[in-house]
Amino acid sequence: MINPYFILGIHQNATKKEIQKAVMKLQLENRKTKIYTGNFIINCQRILLDPSKRLAADYLFPTKLKSYRPKKIQRVILEGKKCDVKNNSFSMLKSMIAKYEKR
Amino acid sequence: MYQIISLTALLILITILVRLYNLTKSKRYKFLKTLMKESQGKFKEAKQDYLKFLGKTINNEKYEDLEFDAIMRYSCCVLKSNSIKEISEWIYKYLSFFLDAKNSPKKDEVIFEYVLLLYNNKQYEEIPRLISNHLYKKDNQYVKQLLEYAKDQINQNINRIIDFANDNLDNPELYFDIIEQISKNQNILHYSPDTNEQLKRLEPYLLNRLLLKENIGNEVLIKLFYYLIENEDFIQDYDLLNNAAIISTRIVQNNLINAKNYKDVISVFLTVIFNDNVFLKNLTSTAWDDEHGIYLNNSTGFLNEQFLAQEGLENRTEVFNEKCIDIESTRSFLIRGFESSLIETKEYLGSLYPEVIDFYELEKKNYINALSNLFLYVNEANNQISSTPYFAYKFKLTNKIFQEYLDGEISTEEFDAAIPYILLQYEIEMNELNLTKLAYLCSDLDGSNQFYQRAKAYISATYVTSRIKNGDLGFIKDYPVPLKNSLSQCLTDDLKKIENALSNIGANAQIQPKDTIIFLKTLVDLIPQAQSLKIMLSNELTNDAISKVNSKYITPDQCLNILLESITIHSGNYNTQRNIVLIVSSQCIKMAADNGLYKIIERIINLIDSDLKETLRIELSKAEDELLQYRGQDYSHTKTVNLTVYDHVFEELRKSQGRLLYD
Numbered sequence: 001m002i003n004p005y006f007i008l009g010i011h012q013n014a015t016k017k018e019i020q021k022a023v024m025k026l027q028l029e030n031r032k033t034k035i036y037t038g039n040f041i042i043n044c045q046r047i048l049l050d051p052s053k054r055l056a057a058d059y060l061f062p063t064k065l066k067s068y069r070p071k072k073i074q075r076v077i078l079e080g081k082k083c084d085v086k087n088n089s090f091s092m093l094k095s096m097i098a099k100y101e102k103r
Numbered sequence: 104m105y106q107i108i109s110l111t112a113l114l115i116l117i118t119i120l121v122r123l124y125n126l127t128k129s130k131r132y133k134f135l136k137t138l139m140k141e142s143q144g145k146f147k148e149a150k151q152d153y154l155k156f157l158g159k160t161i162n163n164e165k166y167e168d169l170e171f172d173a174i175m176r177y178s179c180c181v182l183k184s185n186s187i188k189e190i191s192e193w194i195y196k197y198l199s200f201f202l203d204a205k206n207s208p209k210k211d212e213v214i215f216e217y218v219l220l221l222y223n224n225k226q227y228e229e230i231p232r233l234i235s236n237h238l239y240k241k242d243n244q245y246v247k248q249l250l251e252y253a254k255d256q257i258n259q260n261i262n263r264i265i266d267f268a269n270d271n272l273d274n275p276e277l278y279f280d281i282i283e284q285i286s287k288n289q290n291i292l293h294y295s296p297d298t299n300e301q302l303k304r305l306e307p308y309l310l311n312r313l314l315l316k317e318n319i320g321n322e323v324l325i326k327l328f329y330y331l332i333e334n335e336d337f338i339q340d341y342d343l344l345n346n347a348a349i350i351s352t353r354i355v356q357n358n359l360i361n362a363k364n365y366k367d368v369i370s371v372f373l374t375v376i377f378n379d380n381v382f383l384k385n386l387t388s389t390a391w392d393d394e395h396g397i398y399l400n401n402s403t404g405f406l407n408e409q410f411l412a413q414e415g416l417e418n419r420t421e422v423f424n425e426k427c428i429d430i431e432s433t434r435s436f437l438i439r440g441f442e443s444s445l446i447e448t449k450e451y452l453g454s455l456y457p458e459v460i461d462f463y464e465l466e467k468k469n470y471i472n473a474l475s476n477l478f479l480y481v482n483e484a485n486n487q488i489s490s491t492p493y494f495a496y497k498f499k500l501t502n503k504i505f506q507e508y509l510d511g512e513i514s515t516e517e518f519d520a521a522i523p524y525i526l527l528q529y530e531i532e533m534n535e536l537n538l539t540k541l542a543y544l545c546s547d548l549d550g551s552n553q554f555y556q557r558a559k560a561y562i563s564a565t566y567v568t569s570r571i572k573n574g575d576l577g578f579i580k581d582y583p584v585p586l587k588n589s590l591s592q593c594l595t596d597d598l599k600k601i602e603n604a605l606s607n608i609g610a611n612a613q614i615q616p617k618d619t620i621i622f623l624k625t626l627v628d629l630i631p632q633a634q635s636l637k638i639m640l641s642n643e644l645t646n647d648a649i650s651k652v653n654s655k656y657i658t659p660d661q662c663l664n665i666l667l668e669s670i671t672i673h674s675g676n677y678n679t680q681r682n683i684v685l686i687v688s689s690q691c692i693k694m695a696a697d698n699g700l701y702k703i704i705e706r707i708i709n710l711i712d713s714d715l716k717e718t719l720r721i722e723l724s725k726a727e728d729e730l731l732q733y734r735g736q737d738y739s740h741t742k743t744v745n746l747t748v749y750d751h752v753f754e755e756l757r758k759s760q761g762r763l764l765y766d
Contacts, residue, residue: 001352001440006317013390051395052432058389059382059437062314062349063342067307 004044153177215245348375370493405489476520496527560596568604641673
C-alpha cells in the first residue's frame with residue numbers, strides 16, 4: 001500500500017493547491033529520473049483528492065506515543081564518594097586484625 | 104658484676120628469641136600475615152597460605168574458629184580471583200557449606216562476595232533470594248553496599264544507553280539492542296526505584312523514533328511489530344493497536360510475511376481495521392478534514408458509542424451528503440490495499456501462499472459473520488474490542504467475548520458465528536478437526552454451562568455432517584470408546600443436523616451401501632434413542648438385502664436373516680414386513696409345490712394381502728414350472744410336508760409385530 005504523502009513529499013494537512021503543486025513538481029522531476037509511471041503519480045493525486053481515500057492514507061501514519069526525552073542520571077552521591085565494593089569488602093578483615101591486635 | 108649483667112642480658116635475649124620463635128610459630132600470626140597478603144591483592148599466595156590452615160575436609164560441625172576464618176578468607180580470594188575454573192570448583196565444594204553455616208555474620212562476607220560475583224556476571228535470578236535469605240538484616244552493611252553498587256551500575260548503564268541512543272539517531276536498527284538492555288536491567292530495578300522512571304521514559308522515546316522513521320530495516324520492522332503486540336497494554340491501548348496494524352501493512356508490503364508470522368499479521372490488521380473505535384482514534388489528528396463529517400451509519404465495523412462520546416467525535420454525521428466521509432469506503436480502500444499487497448506476495452511465498460490466502464479469507468469471513476451476529480450484543484460498558492477468531496485466541500479474549508452468552512438464549516446464527524472462536528480457543532480449526540480433537544473438545548468444554556453444551560453439540564454435529572457430506576462414513580467407528588458418552592450426548596442434542604445430512608446420503612454415488620450400514624449401525628449404537636436413525640438403518644438393511652437377493656448375490660435364507668435383523672431394529676418397517684412375508688411365503692409355496700400340496704399353497708396365498716398375491720402367483724408359477732421340469736406330469740402322489748417351521752415363523756412374526764400383513 002503506497003503512502004501518497006511520502007511519494008509527493010507533502011505534509012498531512014496539505015491543501016488541494018499544495019497537492020496539485022506537488023504533483024506537478026514530481027511529474028517534472030520524473031521526466032528526468034523516470035522513477036514512477038505517469039499513472040502512479042496521478043493515482044497518488046487521486047487518493048489525496050478523494051476525502052475517504054485520503055483518510056485511508058492518513059491512517060498509514062503511525063500514532064506518536066506519549067513520551068519524554070530521558071535525562072542523564074546525575075551520580076551526585078557517587079561522584080564524590082566513589083562506590084568501590086572491592087575495597088569496602090575488607091572492612092571485616094580490618095576488624096578482625098584490630099581484634100587480634102587488642103588480644 | 105659485669106658477668107651478672109651479661110648473663111641477665113643473655114637471658115633476656117634468649118627469652119626474646121624464644122618469644123619471637125613462639126610468635127612466628129603461632130598460627131594466628133601466620134594467619135595475620137596471610138591477611139596482609141590478601142589485603143595487598145596477592146590472592147594467589149594468600150589462597151595457598153589459607154589452604155594450609157584447613158583440614159582435609161570441611162565438616163560443618165567440627166572446625167575451629169581459625170579454620171572457619173581460613174575457609175572464609177580462602178573463599179573470598181577465590182571469588183575475587185576471576186578464575187572461572189576455580190570459582191566453579193568452589194561453588195561445587197563450598198557454597199552449600201556457607202549457605203548452611205550458622206556462623207553469621209562471618210559467613211556474610213562470603214555470601215556478599217558471591218552475590219557480587221553473580222551481579223557482575225549478570226546472573227540476576229539468584230540474587231534476591233540470597234540477599235533475603237542470608238544477608239537481609241536491618242542495617243546489614245553488605246546489603247547497603249550491594250544496593251549502592253547495583254544502583255550505581257544501573258545508573259551508569261542508563262547513561263550509557265541514553266548516550267548511545269542519542270549518538271545513533273539515524274541508526275534505529277540499534278534501538279532494539281538498547282531496549283533489550285533495558286529489559287535486562289529491569290530484573291534488578293527494585294534495587295533502584297529512582298532509575299525506573301528514566302527507563303520508563305526511554306522506551307516510548309525510542310519506540311517513537313522507530314515508528315516515525317519512514318524506512319527501517321526488515322528485521323527491525325518484524326521486531327517492532329512483535330514488540331507492540333507483546334506489550335501488556337496492547338489490547339487496551341488504541342495507539343498500540345493502530346500502530347501494530349500499520350506495521351502489519353508494511354510487513355505484507357515488504358514481503359516479510361512467513362509461516363511463523365502470517366496469522367499474527369493478518370489477524371491484527373483485520374481486527375483493528377474493523378474496530379471503528381480504534382480505527383477512528385487514528386483519524387482525528389489531521390486538520391484538512393475538519394469541515395467534513397464522518398458518516399458511520401453504513402459501517403460494518405464494531406462501534407462503541409461510549410467511546411465516541413469520550414473522544415469528542417462531534418463531526419460524525421447521521422445524514423450522508425457531499426461533505427461526508429463514509430468510514431466504510433475508507434475501510435474498504437485500506438482492505439483492498441492490504442489484499443493487493445497480499446496477492447503480490449504470491450511469488451515470494453511460493454507453496455505457503457494458498458495457506459496464507461485461505462487463512463485471510465476464512466479469518467475475514469468468520470469475523471464479518473461475527474460482527475453482524477455476535478458482537479452486536481457485546482456489552483459496551485466493558486469497553487472491549489471486537490476481534491477475529493485468531494486474534495481472540497492469541498490474546499485470550501474468547502472467554503470475555505462469550506461471557507455475555509453463557510447463560511442466555513442463543514440463535515443458530517449466533518452459534519454459527521461463535522463456533523470458529525470456540526474451536527480456536529482449543530487450538531483447533533474446523534478443517535483440522537478430527538475425532539481425537541473432537542473428543543478432547545467434548546471432554547474439556549464445561550459440562551454445566553448451557554452455552555458450551557450447545558456449542559459442543561453443534562461442533563460435533565457439524566463435524567459428523569461434514570464427514571457425511573464428504574462421503575466418509577467409516578470414521579465414526581474409530582471414536583475413542585471412553586468418550587463415547589460425551590459424543591453420544593452431543594449428537595443427540597443436534598440430531599436434526601445429522602438427519603438432514605443423512606437424508607442426502609442416497610444421492611451421493613460415492614458412498615457404498617455397506618459403508619452406510621456400518622456408519623448407521625455405529626450411529627444407532629451412539630444414539631440409541633434416535634428413532635429416525637433406526638428407521639434409516641432398517642431401510643438400508645432391507646434395501647441392501649433385497650437388491651442382493653435379486654442379483655442372486657445371497658440366498659433367500661441369508662436375505663431372511665438380514666430382514667429379521669432389520670425388523671428387530673425397527674419393528675414397524677412396512678417394507679421389511681412385506682419382504683419377510685414374501686420370502687417366507689414363497690419358500691413355503693415352493694416347498695408345498697415341490698411336494699404337490701396345492702391346498703396349502705392356496706391357504707398361504709389367502710393369508711397374504713391382495714397386492715402381494717400377484718407377486719406370489721408369479722413365484723408359484725415359477726415353482727410349478729420347476730416342479731414340472733423336474734418331476735414330469737405326475738401330480739397324483741401326496742406327501743405330508745412338515746410346515747411346522749414356517750408356521751412357527753409366521754406365529755412369531757404375528758406375536759412380535761402385531762400388525763403383519765396377514766393379520
